[in-house]
Amino acid sequence: MNPKGSAERAVTLKDLAARLGIHPSTVSRVLHSDSAQARGAASAETALRVRELARELGYSPDPQATSLRTRRTRMFGVIVPRLSDLVLAIMYEGIEEAAAEAGYSTFVMNSRDDPEEERRKTEIMLARRVDGLIIGDAHLDGNLLHDLTNRGVPFVLMNRRIEGYPSATCDDALGGRLAASHLWEKGHRRVAVIAGEPYASTAVDRTAGFVDRWRELGGAISEDAIVWSRFDTVGGRDATEKILHACAPPPTALFAVNDFAAIGAIGTLRSHGLQVGRDMALVGYNDTSLASQLPIPLSSVHSPMNEIGRTAVQLLRRVLKGEHVQAVQLRPTLCVRESSALQL
Amino acid sequence: MNPKGSAERAVTLKDLAARLGIHPSTVSRVLHSDSAQARGAASAETALRVRELARELGYSPDPQATSLRTRRTRMFGVIVPRLSDLVLAIMYEGIEEAAAEAGYSTFVMNSRDDPEEERRKTEIMLARRVDGLIIGDAHLDGNLLHDLTNRGVPFVLMNRRIEGYPSATCDDALGGRLAASHLWEKGHRRVAVIAGEPYASTAVDRTAGFVDRWRELGGAISEDAIVWSRFDTVGGRDATEKILHACAPPPTALFAVNDFAAIGAIGTLRSHGLQVGRDMALVGYNDTSLASQLPIPLSSVHSPMNEIGRTAVQLLRRVLKGEHVQAVQLRPTLCVRESSALQL
DNA sequence: CTGAAAGCGCTTACAG
DNA sequence: CTGAAAGCGCTTACAG
Secondary structure (H helix, E strand, C coil): CCCCCCCCCCCCHHHHHHHHCCCHHHHHHHHHCCCCCCCCCCCHHHHHHHHHHHHHHCCCCCHHHHHHHHCCCCEEEEEECCCCCHHHHHHHHHHHHHHHHCCCEEEEEECCCCHHHHHHHHHHHHHCCCCEEEECCCCCCCCHHHHHHHCCCCEEEECCCCCCCCEEEECHHHHHHHHHHHHHHCCCCCEEEEEECCCCHHHHHHHHHHHHHHHHCCCCCCHHHEEECCCCHHHHHHHHHHHHHHCCCCCCEEEECCHHHHHHHHHHHHHCCCCECCCEEEEEEECCHHHHHCCCCCEEEECCHHHHHHHHHHHHHHHHCCCCCCCEEECCEEECCHHHCCCC | CCCCCCCCCCCCHHHHHHHHCCCHHHHHHHHHCCCCCCCCCCCHHHHHHHHHHHHHHCCCCCHHHHHHHHCCCCEEEEEECCCCCHHHHHHHHHHHHHHHHCCCEEEEEECCCCHHHHHHHHHHHHHCCCCEEEECCCCCCCCHHHHHHHCCCCEEEECCCCCCCCEEEECHHHHHHHHHHHHHHCCCCCEEEEEECCCCHHHHHHHHHHHHHHHHCCCCCCHHHEEECCCCHHHHHHHHHHHHHHCCCCCCEEEECCHHHHHHHHHHHHHCCCCECCCEEEEEEECCHHHHHCCCCCEEEECCHHHHHHHHHHHHHHHHCCCCCCCEEECCEEECCHHHCCCC
16 A cells, blocks of 8 residues: 555556557567567567656566466475574575576475475465475475376475485585595594484485495494484484493594584583593584584585575476486585594 | 376366356355355355365365456565574564465565665565565665555564564563673673674664663663674674773673674684683573573573564554554563573 | 356467 | 457456
C-alpha cells in the first residue's frame, strides 16, 4: 500500500503498449530480443521507444505470468541439513551468488538431516514448481534420489555425494589423506579419528582417505580408534571421551572430520588436563572462519565451500539443458596451525 | 524428465474436472472450501468425489497460476547481513518454520550489511512479487525503509529495530543491563565494552543498556572503554587490542555485544598471556551454541533467536492484514559460565 | 448446487 | 515489421 493506503499496481506490458499505441505482443518481442538491435522483433525505432518507456516506468515483468506461460519458474530449491551449520551457510552463499548471476532465485529449507523431513521439504519445493533441486543432505542409505530420478525431477547433490548422481563436493578422500600425511610427518604414530556420521559421504570419505593414507605410510590404526559421531561440538566431545577411554596408550593426535567436532574435542581434552597443540595434536576439516580465530588456532583441511555452492548451480543448469553431468570434486588444501605444529 | 526422458506434466483442475465430468470451477470451489462439508460450494457427494480424486492423482495447485489470479504469491523475502552469521541463520530457521506452518515460502538473500546490496536484493525480491519483506539488516542511518514505506511495500524488521517501524528483536537494552548487573555483583569495578557496529540497534542498545545500568549501580565507565567494532572474531580481536592499549589500569571484565567478538577477545587475551575467567571476566551476547561448548565456557546473554524469527513472520502476517503493528521485544536471559564465574 | 465466462500478465506461433 | 489470437492454470463474480 502506498501512502494513500492503496496498493501500487505494477506496470504491465499492456500499459506500455497502450502508452506507445502498439500491440502488447510487439512490446514483448522487443523486450525479449536481448541484443542492442531488436533482431527482427520490431523496427529499430520502435524497439528504442519501447525500451525507453520500459526503463522510465520501471517495468519489470511479472514472473508468475511468465512462469505460467513458459512453464519454467527460474527458481531452484535448496535443501540443507541446517543453515545454522556454518559449512552449509557458506555453500549457500555461493549458491545464492551464482543463481542470482544466472537470473535464478533460490529457496532454502532445513531438513535437520532427517530423511522424513527431507522428503517433506522436497515436496514443498516441487509444489512450488522449482525448476530444479540442489540437495545438500544426501544420505548414503536413502532412496529419495531414486524416486526423484523416476519422477524426472532435475537435481544435483552438493556437499555430500552418492555414486551415480551428479554432485559438487570437496575431494574429501584427498582431504583425509592430506591430514594423515601431515600428522605422520610430524612424527605421530598413534592417532584416532572423530569420524562423523556414517550416512554422510563427507564423513566416510574423509575417514577412508585418512586411514588409507595412514596405512600406505606404514601406520597402524585400529577400529577402536575410529569413532563415529555427530558433526557438532557435542559430537566431538563425546567422541573424544570415548577415544580417551578406549585407547591405551592414548593417541598423540586426533583428526576430526569437522571443525565443530574439533572444537568439542578441545573442550574434552581440556577437562582431562590436556592442552591441544602441546599434549595432543588436532586437525579439523573445512577451515571455517573460526578455525584460525580460536585461542589456539586450529589446523584444518580447507574446503572451497563457496566454490562448491557455485559449482552446484552450474551443474544444475547443465542438467536442465539435458547434458549428462559428472560428479565434480574440488581440491582441498591443508592449513597447518598451532594445534598440530609441534614436531614430535 | 521421467525415465523415458519426457517431463512429467502436473495434474490440473481441468484434468480432475474432465475425469469427473464436471466443470473446473466446481472443482476449484470444492478444493477451496476448507471445512469438512463443502459449504455451498457443491453437494456433499460431489465434494467427496473431487477430494478423493485430487488425493488419488496427487493434485497440487499451480502456485504461479494461483498467484497470477489472486495477486498474492504467498512468498516472503528475507534479507540478512549474512546467513553465515549463526545468529541470523538461527533466526531464519524460526522464520522458515513459522512461514511453512502458515503456508508461505521464503527467499533469503545476503546483503553483506552493505546498504547498496541491501537495496539491490530488495528490488530482486520485489521483482519476484513477494507479499512482504523481513529485513534483518536495518541500518540506523539508512533511508531504504522510508522509501519502502512510500512505495507501500509491506515489511517488518527483525533482529535490529528502528524507531517507528514494526520489528521483532531481543530486548537488547535489557540484555546489556543483565550483563552489567552480573559483572558488578561479581565485584568488578573496571570494565570495557566491545560495542559492535554503531549503525546497528543491537550494538547500540546492548551497549547503552550496559552503560546505563553500570552507572545506576554507581560505576564509572569512560568513553575509551567503549570500543566500536565489527561483529565477528576479527572485530573482537582488534577491539580487545585497543582496550588493552588504551585503558590503564586495564579492566578486569569485558562485555562483548556478540559471542563471535567474544571469541576473538579470548584469542587476543591469550596472546597477551591473560586467561579468560581467571585474569579477565568475559560476557558475550546471543548464547550461540558455541558459547557453552568453548574450552572455557563463555557466559552469554541468551537471546531467543528462533522465537524472534517466528515473531517476525507473525508480525508480517498481521501487517498484511492491514493491522497496525507495534515493535515486539523478546526477553533475554543471562547464562553465567566459567568465563565470568569468579568472585573478585 | 453447478456451469460458463472473464481475466490475471505474459509468450509465441501464425498471419498479413 | 506488426497485429491478433490463443492459452498457460487458476479464481471468482454472475447466472440459472
